[in-house]
Amino acid sequence: MPDLIGNLGLGFATALTPMNLALCFLGCLVGTLIGVLPGVGPIATIAMLLPLTFKVEPTGALIMLAGIYYGAQYGGSTTAILINVPGEATAVVTCLDGHAMARKGQAGIALGIAALGSFFAGTVATLVIAAIGAPLTRLALLFGPAEYFGLMVLGLGLAIVLARGSVLKAIIMVLSGLLLSTVGTDLETGQERLTLGIADLSDGIDFAVLAMGVFGIAEILRNLENPEARAVVRGAIGRLLPSAADLRKAFGPIVRATGLGSVLGILPGNGAVLAPFASYTLEKKLARDPSRFGKGAIEGVAGPEAANNAGAQTAFIPLLTLGIPPNAVMALMVGAMTIHGVIPGPQVMTKSPTLFWGMVASMWIGNLMLLVINLPLIGLWVRLLKVPYRLMFTIILLFCCIGIYSINNNPWDVYFTAFFGLAGYLLIKFGLEPAPMLLGFVLGRLMEEKLRQALALSEGSFMTFVQRPVSAALLMIAAAIIVIAVLPAVRRGREEAFRE
Amino acid sequence: MRAENPRPSGSLAQLLRQQDFVGGLMGIGLAAFAFWQSADLPMGTLGGIGAGMLPKSLAVTLGLLSAALVLDALLAGGPTIDRWPIRGPLFVLGAVVAFGLTVRPLGLVVAGPLAILIGSLASSEVRWKETIVVGAVVTAACVGLFKFALGLPIPLAPWLIGY
Numbered sequence: 051m052p053d054l055i056g057n058l059g060l061g062f063a064t065a066l067t068p069m070n071l072a073l074c075f076l077g078c079l080v081g082t083l084i085g086v087l088p089g090v091g092p093i094a095t096i097a098m099l100l101p102l103t104f105k106v107e108p109t110g111a112l113i114m115l116a117g118i119y120y121g122a123q124y125g126g127s128t129t130a131i132l133i134n135v136p137g138e139a140t141a142v143v144t145c146l147d148g149h150a151m152a153r154k155g156q157a158g159i160a161l162g163i164a165a166l167g168s169f170f171a172g173t174v175a176t177l178v179i180a181a182i183g184a185p186l187t188r189l190a191l192l193f194g195p196a197e198y199f200g201l202m203v204l205g206l207g208l209a210i211v212l213a214r215g216s217v218l219k220a221i222i223m224v225l226s227g228l229l230l231s232t233v234g235t236d237l238e239t240g241q242e243r244l245t246l247g248i249a250d251l252s253d254g255i256d257f258a259v260l261a262m263g264v265f266g267i268a269e270i271l272r273n274l275e276n277p278e279a280r281a282v283v284r285g286a287i288g289r290l291l292p293s294a295a296d297l298r299k300a301f302g303p304i305v306r307a308t309g310l311g312s313v314l315g316i317l318p319g320n321g322a323v324l325a326p327f328a329s330y331t332l333e334k335k336l337a338r339d340p341s342r343f344g345k346g347a348i349e350g351v352a353g354p355e356a357a358n359n360a361g362a363q364t365a366f367i368p369l370l371t372l373g374i375p376p377n378a379v380m381a382l383m384v385g386a387m388t389i390h391g392v393i394p395g396p397q398v399m400t401k402s403p404t405l406f407w408g409m410v411a412s413m414w415i416g417n418l419m420l421l422v423i424n425l426p427l428i429g430l431w432v433r434l435l436k437v438p439y440r441l442m443f444t445i446i447l448l449f450c451c452i453g454i455y456s457i458n459n460n461p462w463d464v465y466f467t468a469f470f471g472l473a474g475y476l477l478i479k480f481g482l483e484p485a486p487m488l489l490g491f492v493l494g495r496l497m498e499e500k501l502r503q504a505l506a507l508s509e510g511s512f513m514t515f516v517q518r519p520v521s522a523a524l525l526m527i528a529a530a531i532i533v534i535a536v537l538p539a540v541r542r543g544r545e546e547a548f549r550e
Numbered sequence: 551m552r553a554e555n556p557r558p559s560g561s562l563a564q565l566l567r568q569q570d571f572v573g574g575l576m577g578i579g580l581a582a583f584a585f586w587q588s589a590d591l592p593m594g595t596l597g598g599i600g601a602g603m604l605p606k607s608l609a610v611t612l613g614l615l616s617a618a619l620v621l622d623a624l625l626a627g628g629p630t631i632d633r634w635p636i637r638g639p640l641f642v643l644g645a646v647v648a649f650g651l652t653v654r655p656l657g658l659v660v661a662g663p664l665a666i667l668i669g670s671l672a673s674s675e676v677r678w679k680e681t682i683v684v685g686a687v688v689t690a691a692c693v694g695l696f697k698f699a700l701g702l703p704i705p706l707a708p709w710l711i712g713y
Contacts, residue, residue, distance in 0.1 A: 101696075101700075101702055102700060104702075105700070105701065218615060218618060218619055218622070219570075219573070219619065221615060222574075222577050222612065222615050222616055222619060225608055225611055225612040225615065226577065226580060226612060228604075228608050229580070229581075229584050229605065229608045229609060229612060232588075232604050232605045232608065236601040238599075238601075239592075239600065239601045241591060241601040243587075243588060243591060243601055243602075243605055244584060244587045244588060244605060246587065267642065267643070267646065270642055271638050271639055271642055274638040274642070274672055274673060275635060275638060438675075439673075440670065440673040440675045440676070440677075441670075441680065441681075441684050443642075443669065443672070443673070444645075444665070444666040444669040444670050444681070444684065444685075444688075445666070445684070445688050447642065447645055447646065447665060447666070447669045448649070448662055448665050448666055448669075448688060448689075448692065449692075450646070451645075451646055451649040451650070451653075451661075451665055452658070452662075452692060452696055452704065455649070455650070455653055455704060456696065456702045456703075456704055459703055459704070461650040461651070461653060461654055462650075464646060464647070464649055464650030464653070465646075465647060465650050467646060468643045468646040468647050468650070471642070471643060471646065472639060472643055475639055476576065477573075479569070479631050479634075480569045480570070480572060480573030480576065480631075481569045481570075481573065481629060482573050498604050501599070501604075502599045505596050505597060505599060506597060506598060506599075508597075509597045510595055510596030510597030510598075511596070512596070
């Protein structure tokens with residue numbers, strides 16, 4: 051406990067320097083600005099804004115990036131509530147009751163409770179990270195290659211189970227992602243693999259490029275096809291601060307959702323994505339009158355938003371303690387950290403404690419800032435959202451191009467983004483969900499490395515994965531959840547859950 | 551889900567509208583391509599895995615599972631794709647490629663408006679005057695933001711001012 055306070059003290063001392071505060075503020079602001087654009091989710095936002103952080107020193111850069119992330123999250127909720135366009139899968143739930151509230155003239159309260167709920171969740175999640183970060187790091191140091199491999203298999207297993215649509219399709223997507231990750235020079239033998247002789251592929255496919263194509267460009271194409279789905283709330287925003295009665299109604303859901311989100315976010319394999327859905331279903335089950343849900347129930351906004359933010363934040367735990375990015379956003383964080391010479395993993399906490407704890411503390415400050423800057427700025431976001439989409443998407447497109455080009459100053463990245471944009475569009479058309487593919491891609495290289503190490507240590511015997519108890523347990527859980535997901539009874543329940 | 555969809559009557563045109571059928575074919579295509587491209591890479595042994603082991607085994611597994619998806623679509627049917635609009639993808643992707651082609655030689659002052667002009671064609675509600683104004687204003691804002699405020703090394707107009 052004194053450890054915790056000392057560490058957080060160090061963190062706040064780092065995060066509260068004027069420079070870092072300014073970076074955190076700037077990150078939150080531009081993150082919200084871009085995240086508010088319709089159809090631009092946190093992944094596309096971060097990929098677009100990554101170059102902004104290049105000139106800043108590592109701690110400041112990561113603080114700013116975290117700010118961009120929370121800003122993008124909150125911007126996404128704003129878009130979901132005001133114009134019913136989810137920037138990303140997790141905002142879909144907010145659309146249901148948030149937009150219904152907006153149509154009833156309560157847009158302000160929906161936005162206010164989303165901000166308050168997120169802030170509460172963010173505060174708890176920050177404490178969770180600070181409390182279990184250190185013990186988990188010690189645990190991580192005991193992990194050998196076999197255990198790492200097992201953990202990543204479990205992550206992919208979870209991603210498969212959490213994907214919409216059939217398990218078979220999700221496995222296909224994971225395999226495609228793993229296959230894409232093998233493109234580039236083989237780290238161990240130095241041989242070029244699947245590069246088609248293109249020199250710009252010898253370092254492999256840049257994750258930001260893949261993510262921008264699949265989530266940024268493809269999303270524009272999807273939105274262009276459904277122009278009727280967008281309906282900006284024309285009416286008044288109304289007051290922002292929820293009444294005491296609203297707060298009483300929302301408090302329970304926020305607390306429960308924070309717990310749910312914090313736990314799910316820690317799971318490898320993007321458990322955070324499940325958090326808003328889980329919270330929504332839970333609140334609907336607990337409600338005295340479930341029929342209010344979908345028609346503007348404040349619980350249906352407060353819960354999922356809090357869950358989303360808690361999960362978004364505790365997702366940092368696997369990254370910072372084990373070096374395993376649990377989702378696409380965290381993979382972009384890995385990219386940003388590597389650019390600044392920080393290799394994510396258990397050694398970050400011991401080798402650069404100011405960076406680690408500064409980032410943790412800035413998470414809380416970022417959440418506070420969002421509350422402070424967004425509530426007064428909502429009028430601005432509303433005006434921004436009234437720009438017609440026929441103009442908006444060209445601007446988004448240009449931002450995507452500039453952002454991607456600026457990451458490596460390489461036109462090839464721009465071409466590859468167009469290519470993956472087309473691929474992502476085809477995936478939407480074929481009903482294949484890109485998230486498992488992204489995770490497969492993210493974990494692919496590390497998995498291959500650990501697999502090779504583990505098998506080299508065991509002289510080629512796969513028994514090593516079964517003989518070591520931790521890896522055996524992880525692999526068994528992974529196998530079990532996939533088997534359970536394909537059982538007919540569970541499959542029906544899963545389809546129902548996703549239909550909500 | 552499945553029950554709402556009619557069973558396929560077998561004609562090729564109808565099959566090609568089935569999500570899972572075409573999606574599975576794409577998976578098989580990707581797998582075959584990857585296998586062909588990695589054919590020359592050594593497999594190695596389990597104790598010393600070669601460069602080709604993973605690409606090849608992943609490609610084979612991907613191919614088999616994609617074939618299963620195709621088979622499932624043939625036997626059980628599934629959701630269909632209603633339309634294939636060309637306009638959106640053509641101009642959006644065209645705009646991105648045009649940006650990539652022009653940003654180095656001609657700079658942001660050309661690549662920016664060009665991307666916005668081409669991109670705007672993707673929507674059926676093009677309004678030329680509006681687009682030109684937006685292209686100019688947004689490019690100017692981007693120049694100010696990315697070049698001057700943030701100092702990114704993106705070329706502005708190398709043919710005019712040398713950087």
